[in-house]
Amino acid sequence: MQQGMVMRKVKSRSWKKQRYFMLQDDCMTIWYKSRKTGNAKSACECHLPKADKNRDGRMNFKEVQHLLKMMNVDMDEHHAFRLFQMADKSESGTLEGEEFVLFYKALTQRDEVLSVFQEFSEDGKKLTLLEFVDFLQQEQMEGEGVEELAMELIAKYEPSETGEARHVLSIDGFLAYLCSPDGCIFNPTHKTLFQDMSQPLCHYFISSSHNTYLIEDQLRGQSSIEGYIRALKRGCRCLEVDCWDGPNGEPIVYHGHTFTSKIPFREVISTLEKYAFQASEYPVVLSLENHCSMEQQDVMAQQLKGILGEQLLTTTIDGRVPARMPSPEELKGKILLKGKRLGSLEDALSGEPEEALEPGELLEEEEEEEEGTEPEEEALRNEDKRKEKVGVSAPLPCGLQRLIPPGTLQKSKPSLSKELSDCIVYCKSVSFHSFQHSQSHYRLYEMSSFAEAKARKLIREAGNEFVRHNAWQLTRIYPSGMRTDSSNYNPQEMWNVGCQMVALNFQTAGAEMDLYDGLFNQNGSCGYVLKPGFLRDVETPFSPESLPQSNPLYLAIQVISGQQLPKVVNSKEGSIVDPLVRVEIHGVPADTSKQETKYIDNNGFNPQWGETLRFRVQVPELALLRFKVEDYDKTSRNDFVGQFTLPLSSVKRGYRHIHLLSKDGTAIPPASLFVHVQITELSESD
Incomplete structure (x- = not known):
């Protein structure tokens, strides 16, 4: 509806005319274009019916006041009454029809936008083509072809046919442009596929999920194919599946040694076949956590090949030993398996007999022993006390099992099925010993996985080595058990060293998933984002903890105003938000910072801040910019209102609107922020 469509307006059988209708960005106003002029009609019917208590189709001032409360407006009573009287042309003491449209227009007038408009308009009524070009060049920092861009924007957003024909922009057209995707803070060209997709897989950040089958918690939550559907529709390209022996010879998927429900492995693969390439055509990696017997591993291999068919990659793309990892472009439409493999790819391609697994090596990578952190050791002690108290033996979460000596919980691990092993090509799982060991013993198609604590330790102790390692080999990070x-853990610190598969629990909303969506919403949301050049060089001097000389950026964000901010979920009836805006930089440790505006009392409809927040960013290529609106509370924690996150490299300069998202990442129109963004390159001496 916001893109607009041609509809037929019908008054009678003999009176039918086509009109072009479009829902404005405030989601409360319908705009339509006729031959003579463009007209706006109020669509406040989303709140009128509730505010019109006596159902007479008219609204007295008391009903209008009630409506304002519903719309999150705590307006001065005298000012509201002046607007009411101005709109009451019939002097009836009530508003109806066009009178309410007039009242709504006065209520929603954007004085801060009008001020910007008049700064560039000589007569204060319109922007000529040259005036609009000046605005696009001087404020919006648009580059080449700006005159053609100006004409294109006028044709797209000017509601008056006369104005469009004269190549001028009215205040209504100017506001429509600023509220549109063209006036959004997110560079619209970065919403499309714009990056080089021909580089090796290890040169990309890859959207990855952990325990994809879960849609709730890790102990008693529900397992469902819905988890896979949601992740794939979100652009996720690396999915996890925990496989265990099931009844009737059919493997099942669930979080082992917990009370989570179970789903057949066959259903997971059928879902993957159907949804794998709906949101993105680039390759999907299926991370197998294999706990099955030889017999059921064979069944897994048969189901994978039988259901996925040609989608499943079972040999190198050219039948040769790879000299480099293939690219996303070369692997379009393919599903890769990640897991243990018998022997090397070289032996398989040459026909040499394949070796067994290393002595004592486990099939399932995430049960490798790790050094327990203090919180994990404490959790284990608490679990022992609980079992003593209740006198029962209950399944333990996998994270607790890792701290128990091998062999305590179960007998020896099963061997690996050759049929399943043969399906592992470019993502062979290997145990990590050290970066030096990997460089001298492993091949580029082999990869290791780390729990978050292990990864953090490596970042602290050998940041540059970790960066160089990730320039030639894939790495997967997963949450602590x-x-x-x-x-979820903070994914930013893992991206800072170039880790490609940073797996998060997609079912859990929060700041971590906001960052995730912020990074992967670029490049057409295809699930692959090209890493900066200094993270793709095996000889790079870069380390996030000790920065090399660079040219930082100066970032100044003026938070001007907010528009129709939603009420806090489950808030008291009649309550109105006291909004403040927090601006955060997420990047290398030296760049990570946050600042906030003052809060505005009782105004979620059109709060005005006019405050400028300033940042210095050392490594802009890795920085994410997050805007968060909160409801200020003097006595307790501020409540979440909305947020928006994007890469700093995707930020458009100038006057921009930020269309806010809810806690789970969905749009909440018409809530937005109006800001001005200034980005300046600094020299080393600045």
Whole structure:
């Protein structure tokens, strides 16, 4: 509806005319274009019916006041009454029809936008083509072809046919442009596929999920193919599946040694076949956590090949030993398996007999022993006390099992099925010993996985080595087993060293998933984002903890105003938000910072801040910019209102609107922020 469509307006059988209708960005106003002029009609019917208490089709001032409360407006009573009287042309003491449209227009007038408009308009009524070109060049920092861009925007957003024909922009057209995707803070060209997709897989950040089958917590939550559908529709390209022996010879998927429900492996693969390439045509990696017997591993291999068919990659793309990892472009439409493999790819391609797994090596990578952190050791002690108290033996979360000596919980691990092993090509899982060991013993198609704590330790102790390692080999990071509530770690610190598959629990909303969506919403949301050049060089000097000389950026964000901010969920009736805006930089440690505006009392409809927040960013290529609106509370924690996150490299300069998202990442129109963005390159001496 916001893109607009041609509809037929019908008054009678003999009176039918076509009109072009479009829902404005405030989602309360319908605009239509006729031959003579463009007209706006109020669509406040989303709140009128509720505010019109006596159902007479008219609204007295008391009903208008009630409507304002419903719309999150706590307006001065005298000012509201002046607007009411101005709109009451019939002097009836009530508003109806066009009178309410007039009242709504006065209520929603954007004085801060009008001020910008008049700054560039000589007569204060319109922007000529040259005046609009000046605005686009001087404020919006648009580059080449700006005159053609100006004409294109006028044709797209000017409601008056006369104005469009004269190549001028009215205040209504100017506001429509600023509220549109063309006036959004997110560079619209970055919403499309714009990056080089021909580089090796290890040169990309890859959207990855952890325990994809879960849609709740890790202990008792529900397992469902819906988890896979949601992740794939979100552009996720690396999915996890925990496979265990099931009844009737059919493998099942669930979080082992917990009370989570179970789903057949066959259903997961059928879902993957159907949804794998709906949101993105680039390759999907299926991370297998294999706990099955030889017999059921064979069944897994048969189901994978039988259901996925040609989609499943079972040999190198050219039948040769790879000299480099293939690219996303070369692997379009393919599904790759990640897991253990018998022997090397070289032996398989040459026909040499394949070796067995290394002595004592486990099939399932995430049960490798790790050094327990203090919180994990404490959790284990608490679990022992609980078992003593209740006198029962209950299944333990996988994270707790890792701290128990091998062999305590179960007998020896099963061997690997050759049929399943043969399906592993470019993502062979290997145990990590050291970066030096990987460089001297492993091949480029082999990869290791780390729990978040292990990864952090490596970042602290050998940041540059980690960066260089990730320039030639894939790495997957997964959450600690102690996160039984499916909470997430901060993915930014893993991206800072170039880790490609940073797996998060997609079912858990929060700041971590905001960052995730912010990074992967670029490049057409295809699930692959090209890493900066200094993270793709095996000889790079870069380390996030000790920065090399660079040319930083100066970022100044003026938070001007907010528009129709939603009420806090489950808030008291009649309550109105006291909004403040927090602006955060997420990047290397030296860049990570946040600042906030003052809060505005009782105004979620059109709060005005006019405050400028300033940042210095050392490594802009890795920085994410997050805007968060909160409802200020003097006595307790501020409540979440809305947020928007994007890469700093995708930020458009000038006057921009930020269309806010809810806690789970969905749009909440018409809520937005109006800001001015200034980005300046600094020299080393600045």
